[in-house]
Amino acid sequence: MSSNPDPKTIIVSNRLPVKVVRNDEGMDFQPTEGGLATGLGSIYKSGNNLWIGWPGATLYSKEEEESTLEIMQSQSMYPVFLTDQDLELYYEGFSNETLWPNFHYFNQYSVFDDRTWESYKEVNQKFADAVLTQANEKDTIWIHDYQLLLVPALLRKQKPDLKIGFFLHIPFPSYESFRLLPFRRELLLGMLGADFLGFHTYDDTRHFLSSVNRLAGIGTDHGIINYNNRQIMADALPMGIDYDKYNDVASQPETIEKEVEYRTAIGSPRMMLSIDRLDYSKGIPQRVKAFEKFLEQHPEYQENVSLVMIVVPSRYQVGKYKELKEEIDLLVGRINGRFGRLSWTPVHYFFRSYPLNALSAFYRMAHVGFVSPLRDGMNLVAKEFIASRLEKKGVLILSEMAGASKELSEALLVNPNNQAQMVSAIKEALEMSEEEQISRMTVMQETLKRYNIYHWVDLFMSRLDHVKNQQLAQKTK
Ligand code: F6P
Numbered sequence: 001m002s003s004n005p006d007p008k009t010i011i012v013s014n015r016l017p018v019k020v021v022r023n024d025e026g027m028d029f030q031p032t033e034g035g036l037a038t039g040l041g042s043i044y045k046s047g048n049n050l051w052i053g054w055p056g057a058t059l060y061s062k063e064e065e066e067s068t069l070e071i072m073q074s075q076s077m078y079p080v081f082l083t084d085q086d087l088e089l090y091y092e093g094f095s096n097e098t099l100w101p102n103f104h105y106f107n108q109y110s111v112f113d114d115r116t117w118e119s120y121k122e123v124n125q126k127f128a129d130a131v132l133t134q135a136n137e138k139d140t141i142w143i144h145d146y147q148l149l150l151v152p153a154l155l156r157k158q159k160p161d162l163k164i165g166f167f168l169h170i171p172f173p174s175y176e177s178f179r180l181l182p183f184r185r186e187l188l189l190g191m192l193g194a195d196f197l198g199f200h201t202y203d204d205t206r207h208f209l210s211s212v213n214r215l216a217g218i219g220t221d222h223g224i225i226n227y228n229n230r231q232i233m234a235d236a237l238p239m240g241i242d243y244d245k246y247n248d249v250a251s252q253p254e255t256i257e258k259e260v261e262y263r264t265a266i267g268s269p270r271m272m273l274s275i276d277r278l279d280y281s282k283g284i285p286q287r288v289k290a291f292e293k294f295l296e297q298h299p300e301y302q303e304n305v306s307l308v309m310i311v312v313p314s315r316y317q318v319g320k321y322k323e324l325k326e327e328i329d330l331l332v333g334r335i336n337g338r339f340g341r342l343s344w345t346p347v348h349y350f351f352r353s354y355p356l357n358a359l360s361a362f363y364r365m366a367h368v369g370f371v372s373p374l375r376d377g378m379n380l381v382a383k384e385f386i387a388s389r390l391e392k393k394g395v396l397i398l399s400e401m402a403g404a405s406k407e408l409s410e411a412l413l414v415n416p417n418n419q420a421q422m423v424s425a426i427k428e429a430l431e432m433s434e435e436e437q438i439s440r441m442t443v444m445q446e447t448l449k450r451y452n453i454y455h456w457v458d459l460f461m462s463r464l465d466h467v468k469n470q471q472l473a474q475k476t477k
Contacts, residue, residue, distance in 0.1 A: 007048070007136070007139055008047075008048040008049060008050055008136075009047065009048070009049045009050075009139065009140045009141075009142055009461075010050050010051075010052060010134060010135055010139055010140070010141050010142065011040060011044055011049060011051045011052070011142050011144065012051075012052045012053065012127060012131055012141065012142065012143045012144065012148060012151060013036055013040075013052075013144040013147075013148070014053060014091070014095070014144075014145060014147035014148060015034065015036070015037055015054055015056065016032065016037075016051055016052075016053040016054065016055050016056075016072065016077050016079065017032050017037040017038075017077075018030070018031060018032060018055065018072070018075065018077065019031075019032045019055060019056030020055045020056050020068060021056070027057075027064060027068070029071065031355075033277065033312050033314070033353050034277065034314075035169060035239075035378065035379075035380045036144055036145060038380065039239055039241065039242075039453060040144075040453070042242045042245055043453055043454065043457060044076065045075075045076060049076060050076050050078055050134060051077045051078070052077070052078045052079075052080060052127065052130050052131055052134065053079070053080060054079070054082050055068055055072060055081070058081075058082060058084045058086075058087060060081055065079075068081075078130060078134055080127055080130045082123065082126075085119070086119060086123050086126075087317075088317075089115055089116045089118075089120075090116070090119040090120050090122070090123035091147070092317050092318050093111070093116030093119065093120075094116035094117055094119065094120035095120065095146060095147045096315055097109070097110070097111040097320075098110055098111055098112060098113075098116060098117075099147075099149075100281075102173060102177055102178065102180060102181055103146060103171055103172065103173050103177075103178075104173075104281040104374075104375040105171075105173060105177055105375055106281065106375075107177060107180055109280070109320050110180070110181075112182050117182075117183055120150070121150060124150035124151050124154060124190070125150075125154055127148055127151050128150075128151050128154035128155050128158070131151070132155070132158055132159070135159070135162065137159070137161065137162070139162075139163070140163045140165065140464065141155060141164045141165070142165045142460075142464075143165070143167075143194065144166075144167050144169060145167070145168060145169045145170065146168065146170055149191050150186070150187070150190035151190070151193070152164050152166050152191055152192070152193030152194040153189055153190045153191075153192065153193030154190070154193065155193060163195060163465075163468050164194045164195055165194055165195065165196045165197075165198070165460060165461075165464040166191060166194035166197045166198070167197075167198040167199075167460065168197070168198070168199050168200075168204065168208075168377070169200070169239070169377050169378070170377040171200070171201075171204055171207075171375060171376070171377050171403070172199055172204040172207045172208040172211075174207045174210075175207060175211050175214055178207070178211045178215070179211070179214075179215060184211070184215050185215055185216055188215060188216045189216060191208075192212070192216075192218070192225065192227050192228075192232060195232055195233070195464060195467045195468055195471065196232070196233050196235075196460070196463050196464040196467045197234040197235075198234075198235060198236075198237040198460055198463070199234070199235070199236050199237070200236065200237075200238050200239060200377050200378045200403035201238065202406075204236065204377075204403075205234050205235060205236045209223065209225070209234060212225055223235050230471060231467065231470055231471055231474060233463065233466075235463060237456060237459055237460055237463070238378065238403060238404075238406065238451065238456070239378050239453070239456050240383070240448065240451045240452040240453045240454075240455055240456045241380055241383045241448065241452060241453055242452065242453045242454075243387045243448050243449050243453075244452075246363075246384050246388050247388070247390065249356055249357055249360040249388075250360050250363065250364055250388040250389075250390050251390060252357065254357050255357045255360045255361050255364065256361075256364070258357060258358055258361035259361040259364045259365050261361075262361055262362065262365055263365050266306060266308065266345075266348055266365075267343070267344070268303075268304070268306035268344060269304050269305070270304060270305040270306075270367045270368075270430060271306055271307075271308050271365055271367055271368075272305060272306070272307045272308070272368040272369075272370045272426070272429075273307075273308050273309075273310075273362055273365070273366030273368070273369050273370060274287055274307060274308070274309045274371070274372075275309075275312070275362070275381050276310075276312065276373070277311075277312045277313075277314040278311050278312065278313055278314045278315070278316070278321055278324060278325055278328075279314060279315070279321070279324070280320055280324050280374075281373055281375050282373045282374070282376070283373050283399065284309075284311065284324070284328055285324075285328060285331055286372065286416050286419070286422075287309075287370060287372045287416070287422070288307070288309070288328070288332065288335065288347065289331065289419065290419050290422035290423055290426065291307045291346070291347070291370075291426065292331075292335045292339075293419055293422075294423045294427065295335075295346060297423060298427060302339055302341075302344070303341060303344040305367075305430060306344070306345060306347065306348055307346065307347045307348070307370070308348045308350075308362060308365075309332070309347055309348065309349045309350070310350045310352070310354065310359075310362065311325075311328065311350070312352070312353045313352065325351070328349075332347045332349045335347055359384070360388055363384060363385050363388035363389070364388055364389075364390070366394065367393075367394055367429075368394065368396075368397060368426070368429040368430065369381075369382065369385035369395070369396045369397065369398075370397050371385070371397065371398050371399060371402065372397065372398070372399040372416040373399050373401055373402050373416065374401055374416050376399070376401060376402040376403060376404075378402065378403040378404050379398075379399075379402040379403065379404045382396060382398050382404045382408060382411070383404060383408075386408070386441065386444045386445055387445070387448055389441055389445070392437070392438045392442055393434055393437045393438060393441065394437060394441060395412060395428075395429035395432050395437055395440070396408065396411040396412070396444070397422075397425045397426065397429055398411035398412070398414070399413075399416045400413050400414065400415055400416075401415075401416060407447055407448075408444050408447070410440035410441075410443045411440070411444065412425045412428060412429055
């Protein structure tokens with residue numbers, strides 16, 4: 001254990017907020033995409049925090065490992081290096097071909113393979129070992145997401161008194177889905193190494209407690225779990241965003257210049273915006289098809305509105321992601337070929353990531369934010385869109401299947417499988433009066449301002465402290 005006596009918080013996640021990218025000159029360090037990294041990325045530097053995770057890339061030489069370690073440590077990060085095999089079996093395999101589809105109710109995509117499970121256990125141990133080299137007794141350990149479900153129990157075994165929190169950023173599936181996993185009990189017991197477990201929604205929490213009860217045979221009572229003489233707590237804590245950051249970036253002159261540049265280049269009188277990582281859970285083909293249907297049923301909107309669609313490359317080595325990319329390419333080609341004019345492109349499609357001020361320019365530019373995942377833990381894009389609407393105009397179409405819909409009920413809520421409903425929501429959004437737009441947007445902005453990322457972290461930490469104090473009080477009885 002390290003000798004630093006100041007209690008700190010150790011954030012543990014699969015990826016660090018900074019990733020190594022190899023180029024001709026050697027290694028470059030770039031910000032990581034994805035909700036978790038962008039969400040926590042802005043706040044971890046503000047306190048006595050250390051972030052442990054994978055820095056991206058593999059096959060580091062000794063010198064590369066040393067320089068990465070040095071650079072990362074100077075920014076309060078500690079890298080866990082993964083091998084090509086770890087990536088294939090733990091990351092692409094068990095995390096993204098077994099857990100991800102199961103937790104998002106895509107069970108037909110789930111692959112069960114003992115080799116990937118073995119690797120998942122080994123890599124979780126690697127992360128736990130890294131934490132143990134950095135942690136002091138009084139530190140708080142905060143483990144994130146489905147890639148690291150076993151880490152809480154691995155740490156608990158070595159250090160029974162550690163204060164451990166866990167947050168799941170994706171949905172926890174219903175018992176009927178979770179029970180299909182071959183290693184379901186081990187996974188639950190892994191999570192129960194934590195003292196406090198947080199989920200985005202009440203339903204996720206309820207599903208988790210039901211599985212603990214029915215699959216691990218452990219009694220639960222209103223979010224309290226008594227296991228191995230320890231009182232553990234589970235609760236819903238929807239993650240917020242750094243509201244002021246998105247609001248400030250949207251008002252910067254560079255962002256406004258970019259917005260003008262993009263608006264001129266796109267040329268359409270009105271724009272709808274869709275931004276996602278490439279993922280089948282995001283419902284991208286369903287969204288494009290709904291837009292196509294809308295143009296077909298409402299020809300007066302042809303040449304009047306474009307869909308600007310940013311798809312951020314992700315998990316490209318996993319077969320289902322490759323197939324999805326091909327499907328999207330074909331669909332966009334079809335709709336642009338069918339409706340496009342020399343002066344108007346129906347779908348402006350970009351398969352790449354953008355830096356924050358470019359994203360902010362897109363958020364400013366759009367009249368409608370179109371966020372329609374088939375299943376999503378939270379969806380921070382919906383929240384970032386709201387925070388960027390400085391004039392309070394604009395409409396959000398939001399899937400009921402995104403955790404964010406529980407807080408953003410002033411959005412136009414849709415079932416992404418109901419194409420007719422999506423088509424009428426597009427029409428309603430484009431025709432909504434400014435007065436109504438402003439009134440809905442104001443309510444959503446107030447909610448997001450109040451329940452921002454700082455509030456979320458404080459709430460998580462106070463729940464964790466509360467459980468730990470309860471445990472101590474029980475012990476001294
Ligand atoms: O929110 C789910 C999540 O898997 C995060 O853990 C991660 O930051 C993000 O999506 C991106 O996924 P990946 O690290 O596989 O690119």
